[in-house]
Each structure stands twice: as structure tokens, then as C-alpha cells.
Amino acid sequence: MASKPKARIAPDIDPELLTDTFAEQLATGIVQDATASNTAIPSLQSPRGQPVRIDRCLCTSVTLADPNAHGLHLHDARIEDSDLANIVLTGSSLERVEIISTRLTGAICTEAKLKSVLFRECKMDFSLLRMARLQQCVFESCNLTDADFYGAELSGVIFRDCDLSRADLSHTKLASADLRGCRLDGLRGTPSNLDGLIISPDQAPLLITIFGVRVQW
Numbered sequence: 155m156a157s158k159p160k161a162r163i164a165p166d167i168d169p170e171l172l173t174d175t176f177a178e179q180l181a182t183g184i185v186q187d188a189t190a191s192n193t194a195i196p197s198l199q200s201p202r203g204q205p206v207r208i209d210r211c212l213c214t215s216v217t218l219a220d221p222n223a224h225g226l227h228l229h230d231a232r233i234e235d236s237d238l239a240n241i242v243l244t245g246s247s248l249e250r251v252e253i254i255s256t257r258l259t260g261a262i263c264t265e266a267k268l269k270s271v272l273f274r275e276c277k278m279d280f281s282l283l284r285m286a287r288l289q290q291c292v293f294e295s296c297n298l299t300d301a302d303f304y305g306a307e308l309s310g311v312i313f314r315d316c317d318l319s320r321a322d323l324s325h326t327k328l329a330s331a332d333l334r335g336c337r338l339d340g341l342r343g344t345p346s347n348l349d350g351l352i353i354s355p356d357q358a359p360l361l362i363t364i365f366g367v368r369v370q371w
Contacts, residue, residue, distance in 0.1 A: 198223035
């Protein structure tokens with residue numbers, strides 16, 4: 155029997171400690187207790203080409219000067235009303251992060267580790283989460299059409315009112331995941347683990363067909 159998933163943990167951010175030194179700190183490779191708004195974020199690689207670490211930060215209405223954020227460590231952060239389309243987060247680590255009303259079309263999160271991450275009202279069509287590992291993560295009202303979750307660990311992940319049309323779930327682990335209220339037209343692939351998967355009654359006929367289940371009387 156699949157165990158009950160743990161609840162998501164919100165970011166630990168103290169607004170009173172935040173400064174507007176985000177870009178200045180970014181040049182050192184480590185950003186802490188900072189805010190950025192209405193600006194293009196410089197390269198998320200340190201001057202020596204090493205992954206950047208960002209802790210306890212708030213970003214609002216930002217864009218990317220360079221989409222390469224390979225190996226980024228993003229912890230206790232909130233990103234709102236931003237455009238991060240085509241960001242490359244391969245091998246990155248995100249923990250206790252909230253991403254709200256943000257464009258992530260074509261985002262590449264291959265082999266990334268996401269823990270306690272909330273995506274709310276985000277445009278994530280054609281995003282790539284192959285072999286990614288997600289724990290205590292929630293997707294709310296997100297556009298995930300044509301997203302690629304091949305081989306991803308999605309056990310316990312909650313999808314609320316998301317559009318997963320034509321998403322690829324080949325070899326994913328969906329134990330105790332919650333797909334209720336999601337659009338699943340054209341879903342592709344067969345998950346490797348469905349133990350405890352939660353769906354609504356109206357989704358059952360479609361998933362039976364997609365996953366090749368045979369019902370016999």
C-alpha cells in the first residue's frame with residue numbers, strides 16, 4: 155500500500171530582511187535575503203562558471219538575460235509574475251520554492267530535484283522534466299500541455315485543475331499522485347507505478363483506455 159504523502163513546506167522568507175542587492179550578490183555566486191523586481195536577471199552561473207546558490211529571495215516581474223541555470227540551488231524562494239521561458243535547470247535543486255503566475259514554456263528540468271515546490275497558474279507547456287525527482291510538490295491551475303515527464307518520480311505529487319493534454323508519462327512513478335480535476339486528453343505513455351493514484355470518476359474511462367487496461371466481466 156502506498157504511504158500518505160507528506161505536506162508541502164512553504165518557503166522561509168522574512169520580508170524585513172530582504173535587500174535590493176540581488177544582482178550585486180549574484181556576481182559572487184551566492185545570493186541570500188535579497189529581492190529583484192522589474193528587471194532582467196543576469197547569468198545564473200558564477201564568474202567561474204559554477205552553479206549559483208540562491209536562498210531566501212523574492213523575485214517579481216523578472217526575465218532572464220541568459221536561460222542557462224544549470225545546477226542552480228534555489229531554496230526558500232518565491233517567484234511571481236515573471237517570464238522564465240526556456241530556462242535550463244538541468245541537475246538543479248529547488249526546495250521550499252513557490253512559483254506563481256510565471257511563464258515556463260520550454261523549461262528544461264532534466265534530472266532536477268524538486269522538494270516542496272508549488273507551481274500556481276504557470277504556463278509550462280512543452281516543459282521537460284525527464285528523470286526529475288519531485289517530492290511534496292503541487293501544481294495548481296497550470297498549463298502542462300505537451301510536457302515531458304519521462305522517467306520522472308511523481309509519487310505523491312498533486313495536480314489540481316491542470317491541463318496535462320498530450321503530456322508524456324512514460325515510465326513515471328505516480329504512486330499516490332493526485333490527478334483529480336485535470337484535463338488528460340491525448341496523454342501519452344504508461345507509468346511504471348500507479349499504486350494509490352487518485353483520479354476522479356469521470357477520468358477513469360479515459361485512463362483505462364490510455365494505459366491499456368482491460369475490463370472484463
